[in-house]
Amino acid sequence: MIDSTGSAELDALRLSFEVALRSVAFSLPLAVLAAWLLTRARFPGRLLFDAFVHLPLVLPPVAVGYLLLVLFGTRGVLGGWLRDNLGIVLPFTTAGAALATAVVTFPLMVRAIRLSLENVDRGLEQAAHTLGAGALDRFVTVTLPLMLPGILAGAVTAFAAGLGEFGAVITFAANIPGVTRTLPLALYTAMQSPHGDALALRLALLSLGLALAGLLASELLVRRVRVLLGR
Amino acid sequence: MLQVAASKRYEGFTLQAQFDAPTPGVTALFGRSGSGKTTLINIISGLLPADAARVQLDDQVLTDTQAGIHEPPERRHIGYVFQEPRLFPHLTVSGNLNYGARRARQRPRVVAADEVIALLALAPLLQRRPHQLSGGERQRVSLGRALLAQPRLLLLDEPFASLDAARREELLPYLVALRDRVSIPMVYVSHQFDEVLRLATHVVLLEAGRVLAHGPINEMSLRAELQSIVGPEHVxxxxxxVVTRLDEADGTAELAVGTGTLQISLRAVPVGTxxxxxxxxxxxxxxxxxxxxxxxxxxxxxxxxxxxxxxxxxxxxxxxxxxxxxxxxxxxxxxxxxxxxxxxxxxxxxxxxxxxxxxxxxxxxx
Structure with missing residues (x-):
């Protein structure tokens, strides 16, 4: 799937967006669930689960990529099952790059969502309870809307960080032009090639702009929602 | 009738209370702070599990720890007005009012939306957000929201606690009007006897987690136990x-009390009230x-x-x-x-x- 017509920058940019978007879409519901479990649920091994969720934050991304390869490689425990039963192959694919990105950005997302959940006034949930709302009803109509600033902040931060994930992606999904060569990978490749200096600079500036835009967008979005929520 | 028997033990506090409240009627749970009033209505609402409890509203058993019965709060249809208004900040006033109403569509109608909106003067507030309301307005919306869920019983936990004296005087008449127009039984928590006097028909005297006495307010006002709560100066x-004669110029009225006549300061109340x-x-x-x-x-x-x-x-x-x-x-x-x-x-x-x-x-x- 080597696109010979488009420029290297556009290719990398489009791919970075795709990978980051798929990563966020995949991890958002799981991050909400993890945040809820860590904040509200009481179960044995909660501390261990907490540490596990935060692991990618401290683990070298290359190690994350390698462990994913062990798990989801075609001869890995899960990888083999996925290929045989669902026909899904993750290593060296765009989907694989998205999975690697999702794993690495997951703790960022959980932290933001968890913080917002901790700030939800339980009194409002109690009020909803006495007004006839059951557990799921309360969560969807009261808790979730009040968590929205945190969910948005988590999603945008994870998206911005996901645009630039390098180590886990290159290890698990390799550096295939048009398939897994996202912005940072393209930048790395340009730096390795003899006449790639100009391209590398353009890619670096592009990354800088995107990161800045992402952070600003996140801040503006959160402010907007806070106003809506009257805080 | 609402029948309540409950015990709950915290560190340093034991609630062991039993009382009956007439339905319809307004029963005040009266006692100083820390006497267990809020704990008791939380148990009635089902929000707080008791160590042992039996709560029966008319012919329905809502809680019976011995029989393993615990009707969840969302199916009790008991309205709750908290000390703080607890309005949903992401919804407008109208959205807040509809929250309970929408979930009560299948329930027998106790009160109509128009009536509640008129009674609590909510019409000009409907499109506003909770953060744009004053403290008194918020508590009015909270009251309306609880009513529109068509409750069989309304619990009020010192709804004026977060308001200053002026706002309290402003809000009390709304509650009085509500009591007189809507026949929803209420259990009202208070530590102010003048509030109790203006609203309640029955009083439960609570102290340190125990019921000292309960019954009609006239009887309770004569009980020596009341002194320990309000102090000897306020018994x-x-x-x-019944008003038998009115002198508007003097601002006085004559009342028939028992077989005697009592002259008091009173204005703007028709004869026969x-x-x-x-x-x-x-x-x-x-x-x-x-x-x-x-x-x-x-x-x-x-x-x-x-x-x-x-x-x-x-x-x-x-x-x-x-x-x-x-x-x-x-x-x-x-x-x-x-x-x-x-x-x-x-x-x-x-x-x-x-x-x-x-x-x-x-x-x-x-």
């Missing part, structure tokens, strides 16, 4: 009367013979029922005034001087200016 018989008032024991003067030349407007022939030390260094005299029971607080010296004994005939002097009437709840004395 006084609650009596009911039932009025409830409290005669503070410390404001009552006793005379063993008719007196003349005093500014006191009421001198009522009475009989002494009992003379007891009040436990605070004073004497509490219980009097029969034409069928109504009245308390008078006098000093030990006064008692010695007058030689008061049960059965004595005395004159009970009541200043018209030291009484304040409240329009009486529609529920007759049960």
């Amino acid at each position: 006084g018989a609650v009596v009911d009367g 039932r009025v409830r008032l409290q005669l503070l024991a410390r404001d009552i003067i006793l005379a063993v013979q008719p007196v003349q030349g005093l500014s006191v407007r009421n001198a009522l022939a009475s009989t002494v029922l009992a003379v007891d030390a009040d436990g605070y260094g004073g004497i509490l005299v219980r009097l029969d005034v034409g069928g109504a029971t009245v308390l008078a607080r006098i000093t030990q010296a006064a008692r010695r001087a007058l030689h008061l004994r049960p059965g004595d005939a005395v004159w009970t002097l009541v200043k018209a200016a030291s009484t304040r009437g409240h329009t009486y709840p529609l529920a007759p004395r049960s």
Whole structure:
């Protein structure tokens, strides 16, 4: 799937967006669930689960990529099952790059969502309870809307960080032009090639702009929602 | 009838309470802070599990720990107005009002939306967000929201606690109007006896997690236990009367109380209105013979029922005034001087200016 017509920058940019978007879409519901479990649920091994969720934050991304390869490689425990039963192959694919990105950005997302959940006034949930709302009803109509600033902040931060994930992606999904060569990978490749200096600079500036835009967008979005929520 | 028996143990606090409340009717849970009032209504609402409890509303058992029955709060249809308004910040006033209403569509209609909106003057607020409302407005919306869920019982946990005195005076009439127009039984938590006087038909006296006494407010006002909650300065018989004559120019009214007549300060209430008032024991003067030349407007022939030390260094005299029971607080010296004994005939002097009437709840004395 080597696109010979488009420029290297556009290719990398489009791919970075795709990978980051798929990563966020995949991890958002799981991050909400993890945040809820860590904040509200009481179960044995909660501390261990907490540490596990935060692991990618401290683990070298290359190690994350390698462990994913062990798990989801075609001869890995899960990888083999996925290929045989669902026909899904993750290593060296765009989907694989998205999975690697999702794993690495997951703790960022959980932290933001968890913080917002901790700030939800339980009194409002109690009020909803006495007004006839059951557990799921309360969560969807009261808790979730009040968590929205945190969910948005988590999603945008994870998206911005996901645009630039390098180590886990290159290890698990390799550096295939048009398939897994996202912005940072393209930048790395340009730096390795003899006449790639100009391209590398353009890619670096592009990354800088995107990161800045992402952070600003996140801040503006959160402010907007806070106003809506009257805080 | 609402029947409640509950026990709950915290560190340093034990609730062990049992009482009945009439339905319809307004029952006040009255006690100082920390006496277990809120714990008790949380158990009634189902929000707080008790160690052991039985809660029955009319013919339905809501909680019975022995039988393993615990109806979840969302299926109890018990409205709850919290100390803080607890409005949903992400919804408009109208959205807040609809929250309970939408989930109560299948329920028998107790009160109509238009009526609640009119009664609580919510119409101009409907499109606003909670953060754009004043404290009093928020609590009104909270009240409306609870009502529109068509509750079988309304719990109110000191709904004025977060408001200043002026806002409280503003909001109280709404609650009185609600009580008189909507026949939803209420359990009202308060530590202010004047609120209780204006709203409640029944009182449960709570202290340190225990029920000291419960019954109609007139009876409770005569109980010695009330003193330990409100202090000896604030005890006084609650009596009911009917307005028989009105003098708008003077701002006074004559009430038929028992077989006697009482003149009090009262305005703008039509003849025939039932009025409830409290005669503070410390404001009552006793005379063993008719007196003349005093500014006191009421001198009522009475009989002494009992003379007891009040436990605070004073004497509490219980009097029969034409069928109504009245308390008078006098000093030990006064008692010695007058030689008061049960059965004595005395004159009970009541200043018209030291009484304040409240329009009486529609529920007759049960």
